[in-house]
Amino acid sequence: MKRLYQALSALSLAALVLAACAPAATPTPQVIRETQIVEVPMEVVQTQVVEVEKPAEQTVVRLSGWASSPSETALLESLLYKFSVENPGITVKYEPITGDYKQALLTAIASGTEPDIFYMDIFWWQELAKNEVLLPLDDLMASTGTQKADFIPALIDAFTFDGKVYGIPKDFNSLGLFYNKALFAAAGLAEPTDDWTWDDLKAAAAALTDASDPNKPVYGLGVPADPGRFPIFAFQNGGGIMTDDYSDTVLDGDAAVGGGEFYAAFKADGSGALPSDVGEGWQGTVFGKGQFAMVYEGGWLIPYLRDQFPSTQYGVVLPPAGPGGEGNLIFTVAWGVSANTKNAEAAWKVVDFLTNAASQQQVLESGFALPSRVALKDSDYLKNNPAASAIFRGSLEGARPFFWGAVGSDVNDQMAKALERVYKEGQSVRDAFGEGATQIREAIQSQ
Amino acid sequence: MSTLARPGSAARSKRFTEAVTGYLFLSPWLFIFFTFIVFSLGWAVYLSFTRYNLLRPPEWWGLEGYQRVLTDDLFLEKALPNTFKYVLVVVPLQTIVSLVLAFAMDQQLRFRRVFRTIFYLPSVTSSVVISLIFIWLFAAQGVVNQIIGISYDWLGEVGTAFYIIMGMNIFTTSGTLMLIFLAGLQDIAPAIYEAASIDGASKLQQFLFVTIPMLRPVIFFVVTVGVIGCFQVFDQLYVMTRGGPLDSTTTVTYLIYKWAFQDTTIKMGQASALAIILTLIILAVTLLQRRVIEGSGAAAD
Numbered sequence: 023m024k025r026l027y028q029a030l031s032a033l034s035l036a037a038l039v040l041a042a043c044a045p046a047a048t049p050t051p052q053v054i055r056e057t058q059i060v061e062v063p064m065e066v067v068q069t070q071v072v073e074v075e076k077p078a079e080q081t082v083v084r085l086s087g088w089a090s091s092p093s094e095t096a097l098l099e100s101l102l103y104k105f106s107v108e109n110p111g112i113t114v115k116y117e118p119i120t121g122d123y124k125q126a127l128l129t130a131i132a133s134g135t136e137p138d139i140f141y142m143d144i145f146w147w148q149e150l151a152k153n154e155v156l157l158p159l160d161d162l163m164a165s166t167g168t169q170k171a172d173f174i175p176a177l178i179d180a181f182t183f184d185g186k187v188y189g190i191p192k193d194f195n196s197l198g199l200f201y202n203k204a205l206f207a208a209a210g211l212a213e214p215t216d217d218w219t220w221d222d223l224k225a226a227a228a229a230l231t232d233a234s235d236p237n238k239p240v241y242g243l244g245v246p247a248d249p250g251r252f253p254i255f256a257f258q259n260g261g262g263i264m265t266d267d268y269s270d271t272v273l274d275g276d277a278a279v280g281g282g283e284f285y286a287a288f289k290a291d292g293s294g295a296l297p298s299d300v301g302e303g304w305q306g307t308v309f310g311k312g313q314f315a316m317v318y319e320g321g322w323l324i325p326y327l328r329d330q331f332p333s334t335q336y337g338v339v340l341p342p343a344g345p346g347g348e349g350n351l352i353f354t355v356a357w358g359v360s361a362n363t364k365n366a367e368a369a370w371k372v373v374d375f376l377t378n379a380a381s382q383q384q385v386l387e388s389g390f391a392l393p394s395r396v397a398l399k400d401s402d403y404l405k406n407n408p409a410a411s412a413i414f415r416g417s418l419e420g421a422r423p424f425f426w427g428a429v430g431s432d433v434n435d436q437m438a439k440a441l442e443r444v445y446k447e448g449q450s451v452r453d454a455f456g457e458g459a460t461q462i463r464e465a466i467q468s469q
Numbered sequence: 470m471s472t473l474a475r476p477g478s479a480a481r482s483k484r485f486t487e488a489v490t491g492y493l494f495l496s497p498w499l500f501i502f503f504t505f506i507v508f509s510l511g512w513a514v515y516l517s518f519t520r521y522n523l524l525r526p527p528e529w530w531g532l533e534g535y536q537r538v539l540t541d542d543l544f545l546e547k548a549l550p551n552t553f554k555y556v557l558v559v560v561p562l563q564t565i566v567s568l569v570l571a572f573a574m575d576q577q578l579r580f581r582r583v584f585r586t587i588f589y590l591p592s593v594t595s596s597v598v599i600s601l602i603f604i605w606l607f608a609a610q611g612v613v614n615q616i617i618g619i620s621y622d623w624l625g626e627v628g629t630a631f632y633i634i635m636g637m638n639i640f641t642t643s644g645t646l647m648l649i650f651l652a653g654l655q656d657i658a659p660a661i662y663e664a665a666s667i668d669g670a671s672k673l674q675q676f677l678f679v680t681i682p683m684l685r686p687v688i689f690f691v692v693t694v695g696v697i698g699c700f701q702v703f704d705q706l707y708v709m710t711r712g713g714p715l716d717s718t719t720t721v722t723y724l725i726y727k728w729a730f731q732d733t734t735i736k737m738g739q740a741s742a743l744a745i746i747l748t749l750i751i752l753a754v755t756l757l758q759r760r761v762i763e764g765s766g767a768a769a770d
Contacts, residue, residue, distance in 0.1 A: 125730040132523040146733050153524035298625045301610030430733035442715050446627065461542075468537060469734060 084137035162370040189356030193391035195320035196416030218342035230315035244305035247441035249434040255281035260346025268427025274459035348420030517741035534742035571650030592644035600708035653687035
């Protein structure tokens, strides 16, 4: 750090000397000096004042995303800093949006003040493409030789609409089965493997449950009424949530109902619980505290456990396969470019930089999410980090994007409510899912 | 303006100048009023007749949006009954609680200034902060459960979540309403109480037959403000339950928010239609209660 600081101060000194040497005859200087505050991510974030020389003509590109954690923001800022060093003609203005991101973005689009580049979640981005507020990226990709094949097919396909690419996936996550090593050892059970099936999961959950201490009961599996977790059981049972063209739901089909019955049975027989049963909002916290022996979560749990529960020893394996094989969900976010942008090429340069192999390597090593580039599949980092590797491999087998079409929010609501009715009102899974499916169909019809 | 000396013209010119000056002084407020109130309201009325997803320009839709609202299950079965239930429970209770508090604070008690401050404190605290405190109090492992020694998820159960929010609202607003009542109480001339006590009226009789009739205009104000506030309840629901569990705390305003901002496909037009319908409901209820409260007690004024 100190050396970097020295180098930078030497650089700024050189800049001062150069500026001083400029011939006095030039009336307007060709260089303006800007003082930038650049946050360089480290174990402890330090703020440095760095003086950088910039050409007078600047292309300004505005970029927005949500800020889910300070370290993730620091990662993005450090990538943008690198970009600014390599591309002195382009100034990237990072405008993070706190609060409700989608609401803020849509209102900005409605008033024509949206940023040039923004995050798009897999869950709702198609609305943007359908309404033609996004710039198709195919020509820009060709201009820099970026290939579709460079990215994991499931991801780049998820951001393709009507044959055109509208977003470059910046990273992704899938679900893995996180298990607490100490609780498995205490129960005398062998640790899970990638080859586990539903039967193994069921048996282990029952054996791990220990309600002897009423102040700190231990449950085998976390089974929240969460539409971001339950669907994998429908997939693993050979079914789905929506039909392939998203024109109808199959939530009331036998496969989804069977998956739901298997899922809800953990709560019914006491070997599974909701986070609210133990007074928490998120099962990641309960897992960290050692009260859920197993949870289905994504790679985001890894840095959380490292920061909040460093003493919890855990492992991650692929979600156990059901009668219908493997099943998983893919959560992903892409960079999209506004159709109104005045600097499409500069905006593309930024997107291309943020998703190139070097940046993706940095994303991978940060541990929040997994890189979208195929080339990083065999990286040393994944070899040395079995937990991250399990999440990465989860995207390859039976995984489908977390996307339910134009009524996605209704589908999520109805899945959560159907499970809540099962949990809280004792309704049968078939009735609850049937009711949910009826509501989803009504929502589709009133589109 | 002509400066020719004609009878009356000087006076007219003066009136005109005065009007200009007046409007000039008003202009900052008028500007804000027209931009943020009149224009926004007009725009919402216009949007209620359109289909609008924020991404494409609004498209004329006639009464389709209203029709969809009036046939929507979530609106008819949950949001509308929940909203009325909320008004019917919260308004009477907060009015009674604040009236009793104000009456107590009007007596010559020791430390009454301290109590006034304490009772008023919740009203000056942000509703989001109070909501968070209530979440902690009523969480499954929260303070309330620790004290009574049970494990119950107050905000996660259909049977209790809405009542907790109602209780919290009564707790928060009673302070402000108490202040309004207190001002009203101090306006009542002591001579009336004196006359009543000479006639042999007890303290309770004085309260029922002197205080309450004399407070009628204040009661009307408090109830009106309370009704309007309750019909528009949103922030507590948004922070504490987001309309759940199982829509048991979904109110009309929360539904407007859900349609306008939460759904994958934004329904701004339909949400505006519901907002207009809510305005009409509030207007009707307010007119009705004016008849009830003011009509029956015209003699008292």
